[in-house]
Amino acid sequence: MNELKNKTCEPCSDGLDPMPSGEINKLLELIPEWEVTTEDGISRLQRTFSFKDFKSAITFTNLVGELAEVEQHHPKLVTEWGKVTVIWWTHSVNGLHMNDFTMAGKTSKLKAD
């Protein structure tokens, strides 16, 4: 995961193709806690983080939100009592880009810190 968490996001232009599945599977080995989900036909990286209560979940939501603002790459964050589900994908490629794996690695590091 160290390879991912120290990267920064690169600018994405429209019209790029999403990452091929072979490359996705290879990168997933670096972040085994994450899974690929599909919603509206778009592949996404998803992980649910557990917390002791609602307040701790909101605190984590804010940490991920700050990271998103720094990198200018924004996830979907589902905050509930005791858990936060973080979902990364890249709008401009309608799927997964290297940036999403970078952000997943950085998100996991936020929980580990």
Added chain:
Amino acid sequence: MNELKNKTCEPCSDGLDPMPSGEINKLLELIPEWEVTTEDGISRLQRTFSFKDFKSAITFTNLVGELAEVEQHHPKLVTEWGKVTVIWWTHSVNGLHMNDFTMAGKTSKLKAD
């Protein structure tokens, strides 16, 4: 909506029945921006609020989170770039309770303020 936004949540005990649909429809008239959705067979109150960017969405997520902590009744909050979807239901009745309508009214007021 004034009837709802000034109420406070009452304690819920397990084993209560969810609200009958006739009562739900009557209360929905007080908060017409909200809709009843069903997930995992459980009725919920849902509304999506729009914002100009991700930061404003996170700020609203925090406002709803603070309200939830005050009332000790906690929603599911889906935060994305430019929008927050707020979903209220009551675990102990496996459906909707008067408290959810109260919280929906209070949530709408947070956006209106």
